[in-house]
Amino acid sequence: MKNTLKDNDPKLTAYALGELSRHEAAEVTKQLKGNPALQKEVDQIDNLGLALTKAFGKEDEIKLSSKQRAAIFQSGRNPTNADVISIHKKQWLRPVVVTLGAAAALAVTFTVLNNMAGRDDLPSQVNFQKIEKDDMLSPIAPNQSRWDKTSNSNSNSNSGASQVGSNIVLFDNASKHNVETMGDGLMHHPAALRGEIEKTAATQSSLNLAELSENGWESRADKAMTRLPLVCGNASWKWMEQWIDNIDSNSPDNVRPSKNAVRIDEILNHFHYSNPADIQVGNIHSGISLVQCPWSANHQIAVVLVQNRSKIDSYAEAAITMSEAVSRYRLLGYAKTTEPDAAMTAPARVKLAPGYSHLVMYEIELNSDVQLGDDVLAVTLNAESADSPGTIASNALSIQHSNLAWPKAPQDVQFSLILTSWAQIIADSNFDGEMNAQKVLGMIQYFETAHAPSSEQRDALSKMKDSLSAL
Amino acid sequence: MGDPNVTKLKNLEMITTADELVEHALKEYESPLIGYAMTILKDLERSRDVVQDTFIRLYKQDVEKVKKGLKSWLYTVCRNRALDVLRKEKRMVSVDDEILGLEHSKLPAPDTATDHHERIEQLLEILDRLSDNQKEVIMLKFQQGMSYDEISEKTGLSSGNVGFLLHNGLKKLREMMPADLI
Known part of the structure; x- marks a missing residue:
């Protein structure tokens, strides 16, 4: 169902009075999310219905509110213990490539694996040192001064540039203590590590990047479940800014950036998002949108945001399960590399610091017989329980097909779709569908008209427009 | 509906x-x-x-x-x-x-009985300002506790029409009812 409800729709009264079927009610519930005006209308009808029931002395006919009924049926979409998708199953072993582009000479590519490999242990029991050894991680000695805010800024001035090779060193080797791997960095403090990557990327004047290949389509029949990546690098947007600043439309060689520098995952996650949250586990929230693909009307885009809105660090992991409504899907970004010695392991479970968020997109092709309201995918979120520290709690949410047009999506989801469309154009990617510079400019124009972009978004949109004008 | x-x-x-x-x-x-x-x-x-x-x-x-x-x-x-x-x-x-x-005692306290009676009177007076159809469906819904389908069966109106009448009737009621009655 498209977002078609107006505040004068009789369907709202039927919903408030519990007269809709379960499926119809679920559709209305979806439309109420993120629409406070409509929700207020429903609340007022609820209150009036209750008042009338009491006024007629029919207290024995009092019903639950529409919100309470919605919560009941929503709870039915969360799996019971018997249904919980086991994160230990091998189907979650689909590798996801995370590319960190901070190194001057090489793109470091990490592969996010489910390191359980058939074991039934809980994630908290994983021996990270064993994983490191098995996957030949290159140890990195972090510069203590960069992690310590009170350090003397001169302490790393004589260290010189790190030697770049297969043993990628991001930080100056000023300390022999606290040696940790890139995987450690990604797992335990991804925000800080990404900050370092961004700083390094900003200083690079020339790039010699590994060849990347985008993820291909996965058949749902072969791989219904996949782990959601919760980390990525943070160099690509900086490189894009540098390229845009130096665009010379008179020089055909410079109207596009290096294809290997355009990393959708990094570009997306350079920005901040505040999508409405759909599920919560402990201190971790996740918001999920399923929207028409801007470049292919027959496809959908699932936009999943995982974020820590609390003031406490919290470990989390997440997965996506595609339903039988899905024919095939592909992860956008996280391009793989063919560099033979660049494969590294990063943890699938990540510590999300307060304010940390991560946005992931999947392009989905549905089967031809899918109906509106059919389940398309489920997101499962595991995180540290807020009530019982040290234990893991789980929650899941199914998302139904509503064929929501992208202009009807939440503002931040629209922005992320513009970024992705733009990135594919400037990289001249091969993708199913039709998209060109003019269409992206049209998307930007719509967004600027329909919303009040944040300063971060305004700046990015301006740069995107400049880059597209040169094409 | x-x-x-x-x-x-x-x-x-x-x-x-x-x-x-x-x-x-x-x-x-x-x-x-x-x-x-x-x-x-x-x-x-x-x-x-x-x-x-x-x-x-x-x-x-x-x-x-x-x-x-x-x-x-x-x-x-x-x-x-x-x-x-x-x-x-x-x-x-x-x-x-x-x-x-066990069931509730159906006998209200004397003061609440009076208050209840007054509220009913007030409500019926406001309902009288609605159209006959709107009033009828609202009474069947909230006084008799009927569902849309049951109202449809009783009145001969379509279920969709029942929903439409209820929606518009309640909207008008909201505009006319004093806040203390809601």
């Missing part, structure tokens, strides 16, 4: 899924359970919360096992949840197990 292609609620024997079971249970027991919780908690909002929680727990049950004793299960869980709420609030009351079969 409602999709004519939607299958009517199944009989309990034919129910096989949790969704169908909860939908059936809501239809049959939603209001009675709220009334029952009120006998323990004496508070409408807490009672509704407890009943909501009861139905959420119903989702986690084995459908085939619970549907054989659905009513008993619902009342037992509702009772336990209500007592949990009381314990948390340290308002311990003595609850007789036979309360399962």
Whole structure:
């Protein structure tokens, strides 16, 4: 169902009075999310219905509110213990490539694996040192001064540039203590590590990047479940800014950036998002949108945001399960590399610091017989329980097909779709569908008209427009 | 209102899924359970919360096992949840197990009876300002407790028309009713 409800729709009264079927009610519930005006209308009808029931002395006919009924049926979409998708199953072993582009000479590519490999242990029991050894991680000695805010800024001035090779060193080797791997960095403090990557990327004047290949389509029949990546690098947007600043439309060689520098995952996650949250586990929230693909009307885009809105660090992991409504899907970004010695392991479970968020997109092709309201995918979120520290709690949410047009999506989801469309154009990617510079400019124009972009978004949109004008 | 292609609620024997079971249970027991919780908690909002929680727990049950004793299960869980709420609030009351079969006393206190009568009078006066059709469906819905389908059957109006009349009638009522009556 498209977002078609107006505040004068009789369907709202039927919903408030519990007269809709379960499926119809679920559709209305979806439309109420993120629409406070409509929700207020429903609340007022609820209150009036209750008042009338009491006024007629029919207290024995009092019903639950529409919100309470919605919560009941929503709870039915969360799996019971018997249904919980086991994160230990091998189907979650689909590798996801995370590319960190901070190194001057090489793109470091990490592969996010489910390191359980058939074991039934809980994630908290994983021996990270064993994983490191098995996957030949290159140890990195972090510069203590960069992690310590009170350090003397001169302490790393004589260290010189790190030697770049297969043993990628991001930080100056000023300390022999606290040696940790890139995987450690990604797992335990991804925000800080990404900050370092961004700083390094900003200083690079020339790039010699590994060849990347985008993820291909996965058949749902072969791989219904996949782990959601919760980390990525943070160099690509900086490189894009540098390229845009130096665009010379008179020089055909410079109207596009290096294809290997355009990393959708990094570009997306350079920005901040505040999508409405759909599920919560402990201190971790996740918001999920399923929207028409801007470049292919027959496809959908699932936009999943995982974020820590609390003031406490919290470990989390997440997965996506595609339903039988899905024919095939592909992860956008996280391009793989063919560099033979660049494969590294990063943890699938990540510590999300307060304010940390991560946005992931999947392009989905549905089967031809899918109906509106059919389940398309489920997101499962595991995180540290807020009530019982040290234990893991789980929650899941199914998302139904509503064929929501992208202009009807939440503002931040629209922005992320513009970024992705733009990135594919400037990289001249091969993708199913039709998209060109003019269409992206049209998307930007719509967004600027329909919303009040944040300063971060305004700046990015301006740069995107400049880059597209040169094409 | 409602999709004519939607299958009517199944009989309990034919129910096989949790969704169908909860939908059936809501239809049959939603209001009675709220009334029952009120006998323990004496508070409408807490009672509704407890009943909501009861139905959420119903989702986690084995459908085939619970549907054989659905009513008993619902009342037992509702009772336990209500007592949990009381314990948390340290308002311990003595609850007789036979309360399962007890009903509210239907006799209101004299002062509330007067107030109630006055409110009805006020409400009927406002309802009189609606169209005959709108008033009729509102009375059938809230005074008689009928569903859209039942109202449709009684009045000969289509279910969609019933929904339309109710929606517009309630909207007008909201505009006309004083705040203290809502």
